[in-house]
Amino acid sequence: MNRIRLASLPFASLLFVGSLLLSFAAQAALPTYKLIIKDGRFEPETITVPARTRFKIVITNQGPGAEEFESKKLRKELVIAEGVTRSLVFAPLKPGRYRFFGEFHPDTAQGYIVAK
Secondary structure (H helix, E strand, C coil), rough: CCCHHHHHHHHHHHHHHHHHHHHHHHHHHCCCEECCCCCCEEECCEEEEEECCCEEEEEEECCCCCCEEEEEECEEEEEEECCCEEEECCCCCEEEEEEEEEECCCCCCCCEEEEC
């Protein structure tokens, strides 16, 4: 019985490493878009993404001060300190226009994700 368990250990390890590599490959293949927060505004204000495709937005806050990326419709919320870069991965979206905003500068920090 111990021989069977020992013999299956390399196979299980190989499966684990293989699934880990596939996970990294899938993550690397995500379409990625950059979003800058600067002076209480998002740049660009509109990000166009392919509909029905997972994607990632890399957000860098150039300041001054912290800002929050928030989208009620997409159920995403992320506070980003000045000088920090963070990422958000989005599930596939139906075609449409999805609003996001910065809660700390609601009058100026506004934008849209457009899925086509």
